[in-house]
Amino acid sequence: MTDRILQTTDWAPNVILVDIDWIDKLVFDVSVNFERVLERRIPKMGLPDWADYVSLDGGLRPGDNEVQVLLVYTKGHEWLHNCLPADLLGGLDGKAFKDRIGEFRFAVIPVEGEVIDKGELMKQSLEALMSEERIKRLMVVGDLDSYGNQLREAMDGGDKQTTLYVLEPQTGFHCAQEMLPYSVLAALGIRSEELK
Secondary structure (H helix, E strand, O other), X not given: OHHHHHHOOOOOOXXXXXXXXXXXXXXXXXXXXXXXXXXXXXXXXXXXXXXXXXXXXXXXOOOOEEEEEEEEEEOOOOEOOOEEXXXXXXXXXXOXXXXXXXXXXXXXXXXXXXXXXXXXXXXXXXXXXXXXXXXXXEEEEOOHHXXXXXXXXXXXXXXXXXXXXXXXXXXXXXXXXXXXXXXXXXXXXXXXXXHO
């Protein structure tokens, strides 16, 4: 996987690195909880909408931005249950969309379980991204409970404008932090006035 990242020559200045398995599970948990509270059905989360919100939280503003979205997934889990498009390989890999924020290009990267685990893959990916000069802004979405220490090591000493998306504030990370649930709720169409 890291080889695939290092072989990329056309880097966008803005990169979002996502553990998509973890996001898919988080969206399920959020949907179930808020369906009870709001007493209405919560639709699946559109990944393009969510990428917009993550980018805005990471400091981008509407314009002619270029963003690469790297989705790390466990091999054998090529279909998402709670996000759209659901087909990682056919619906997202190599696809792009353009909107008021800029152009977003998606790539999916499998975790080869017999070779490397998710935490190590996320760490190696982040290290490779941190060392790439063309990348100016990094946005990282991962399961901090499972491999947060590995991400912390990979981020240490980097000079990128880096944002870590968290469920609650974290100590020991020397980067900006944004609350991940805000982007998920917005992409699910849950409005703040519904929560009062």
